[in-house]
Amino acid sequence: MSANSRMTIAAHALTWIGLYQRYGNEVATSEQIAKSVNTNPVVIRRLLAQLQKAGLCQSRRGAGAGWMLSRDLASITLLDVYDVVGPSPLFGMHPATPDPQCVVGSGIQPAMRSIYDGIEDAVRNELAKVTLETVLRDVLAAP
Amino acid sequence: MSANSRMTIAAHALTWIGLYQRYGNEVATSEQIAKSVNTNPVVIRRLLAQLQKAGLCQSRRGAGAGWMLSRDLASITLLDVYDVVGPSPLFGMHPATPDPQCVVGSGIQPAMRSIYDGIEDAVRNELAKVTLETVLRDVLAAP
DNA sequence: CTGATCGTAACAGTTACTGTTACTTCCAGA
């Protein structure tokens, strides 16, 4: 069980809501989603609350409460999800400032930063290619 | 200070050894490297020990001990480093197995896995493009 | 032999995430 399951769980939850709504239901409760994800409802509420701030989903309170998507599955990409719950940055710099007196120590951070930026771009490009509609299609196509 | 500084520190250490050797020195000690990185020598030894197992560098013990590269800077890519000290995987699956009775629960992992595999490939391609020779050049070109 | 350095184990401190409990707030519908 690696640390970063947030992307996976967020994609799972949103896809679940999308499919549930296609079955004609208006809203999905965190408890229902948590059952499918196999976790605690609070974990789902915490994640969806973040995604809600980003405008991907929406909650309704009171009686008949629950979650619904703010946009169609086809218009939400994994990049949208990544920007909310993804790890940032992918690669970190030194915990302590390297020796500025040393040629390597003083030049390494700008050098690595520009390399890491290129990698982040590549990752973001890949993520942008995948919509939750694609994810749902793949999910339904699974054996 | 993000968690994953290992890639950065490994690249820093190897580049430092490479430059030091170009100055005519045979070996670099973990203490010298630690000073440039601004950390404890043991941290450097731990990292280099892993890189040594992968054949990227080599240690010499006893008097006149220290570290040297096993290959030229130009023949070591960041992908080589990543394979040793990089985070794997970049994105993790659910901590607990999702509900197999649920369509989404049963199909989500294969779907996400294939997406994540594509992203890993993209990252690896980017990393493979960059050699430590390139890193050193960028370091020396820094303002 | 000796001193310098690696190799490695052990431990504390930090951070981040997950899981859980518990409580408040909200609101459609009876």
Place this chain on the structure above:
DNA sequence: TCTGGAAGTAACAGTAACTGTTACGATCAG
């Protein structure tokens, strides 16, 4: 107006990973 079901949220424990540090044994050129 009441009520029940669900979101919102704070608080806390447990786990895991990484960093930093100390300590000590192993190694070997000179």
